[in-house]
Amino acid sequence: ETGVTQTPRHLVMGMTNKKSLKCEQxxxxxxxxxxxxxxxxxxxxxxxxxxxxxxxxxxVPSRFSPECPNSSHLFLHLHTLQPEDSALYxxxxxQVWTPGAKxxxxxxxGTRLSVL
Amino acid sequence: xxxxxxxxxxxxxxxGRISILNCxxxxxxxxxxxxxxxxxxxxPTFLISISSIKDKNEDGRFTVFLNKSAKHLSLHIxxxxxxxxxxxxxxxxxxxxxxxxxxxxxGTELSVKP
Numbered sequence: 039e040t041g042v043t044q045t046p047r048h049l050v051m052g053m054t055n056k057k058s059l060k061c062e063q064x065x066x067x068x069x070x071x072x073x074x075x076x077x078x079x080x081x082x083x084x085x086x087x088x089x090x091x092x093x094x095x096x097x098v099p100s101r102f103s104p105e106c107p108n109s110s111h112l113f114l115h116l117h118t119l120q121p122e123d124s125a126l127y128x129x130x131x132x133q134v135w136t137p138g139a140k141x142x143x144x145x146x147x148g149t150r151l152s153v154l
Numbered sequence: 155x156x157x158x159x160x161x162x163x164x165x166x167x168x169x170g171r172i173s174i175l176n177c178x179x180x181x182x183x184x185x186x187x188x189x190x191x192x193x194x195x196x197x198p199t200f201l202i203s204i205s206s207i208k209d210k211n212e213d214g215r216f217t218v219f220l221n222k223s224a225k226h227l228s229l230h231i232x233x234x235x236x237x238x239x240x241x242x243x244x245x246x247x248x249x250x251x252x253x254x255x256x257x258x259x260x261g262t263e264l265s266v267k268p
Contacts, residue, residue, distance in 0.1 A: 040199060047195075078163075080156070081198075081243070081258040094255070128197055140186065140205075141247055143256060145197030 041065040044129050044146035051119065052154050059114040059149045061129030068134040070112040071143060072104060075126040087112065088134050119153045126150050157181045158246050160259035167266050173231040175262050177244035180225065184246040188256070189218060189229050192241045201242075202229070234266045 042063045051057050063070065072084040086094035087106040101123075103115040112129055130143040159178045167173045177187075185206040190198035204211040204218045204227070211218050217230045231238055241263045245256040 040197060042197070044197075078260065080158070080260045083255060086255070130197075137249060139249065140203060141249065141256065142188065142200050142203065144200065145190075147195065147197045 040144050040146065042129060042131055042144050042146035044127075044149050046149060047147065048150045048152075050152045050154060051116070053119060053121070055119075056115070056117040058116065059127055059129075059151075061112040061114075061146055063110055063112075063129075063131040063144070063146075065131055065144060067131040067144075068109045069132045070106060070109070071130040071132075072112065072114055073128040073130065073145075075128060075148070077125075081128065084114075116151075119151075121153050124151055124153045155180075156260075157184075158244060158257045158259040160242075160244060160262045162262050163260070164263045164265070167234045167264065169236055169266055169268050170233045173229075173234045173238065173264055173266065175229040175231075175242050175244075175264065177227050177229075177259055178225060179227075179246050179257075181246070181248070181257075182225070183248040184257075186247050186249045187218070187220060187227050188245045188247075189216075190243045190245065190258075191238075192243065192261070198243055231264075234264075236266050236268055239264055239266050 045060045070087045073081045084098045085104045090106045105113040126148045128148045129146045132143045188203040189201040192198040220227045241261045243261045245258045
């Protein structure tokens with residue numbers, strides 16, 4: 039148990055569906071992240087939130103829409119996805135970054151998404 | 155352009171022997187490096203890290219070595235155990251800019267055989 043919980047663990051959706059992924063952290067962190075991991079590829083950072091404010095959008099298509107209502111919760115809203123969006127989506131949290139400090143991120147177990 | 159590379163997708167080692175996982179990076183601004191371990195159906199878990207002011211950091215059976223001139227780091231596991239079988243990711247960041255963003259390698263799948 040890492041203190042970061044993601045739901046659902048598995049999701050199958052059609053290209054016209056709308057769904058949401060949820061992430062909750064119980065570590066008292068103030069920074070939260072969404073990553074995408076496709077087969078045989080490195081983890082790709084998608085979004086970063088610090089103190090509920092989005093500080094990074096790594097050129098992610100608008101069909102992925104993040105929401106961070108508070109420092110403990112993070113959502114990823116999905117709509118009109120493509121089959122190539124099928125991947126493992128990982129949420130992570132950390133203490134908010136400060137220069138010179140160690141930035142250790144703690145990950146959830148991920149949501150395995152299949153887009154048909 | 156991949157800034158962090160793990161060129162060995164897989165590694166097989168006998169139980170009790172040493173496992174050496176390698177990682178290369180290209181960005182000289184990176185000054186903090188981490189190793190994560192990932193079991194199937196779980197998220198990556200933090201294993202060990204090293205700052206660029208050091209060349210070695212040890213934690214139990216795990217030791218990370220950093221060679222800044224070669225832009226290379228390695229993770230040594232001694233002795234290897236079957237429970238160490240997992241995918242290992244190295245990650246790098248610049249703690250003085252880029253907001254501490256982690257850049258990950260592709261991972262190396264370690265298999266420790268009894």
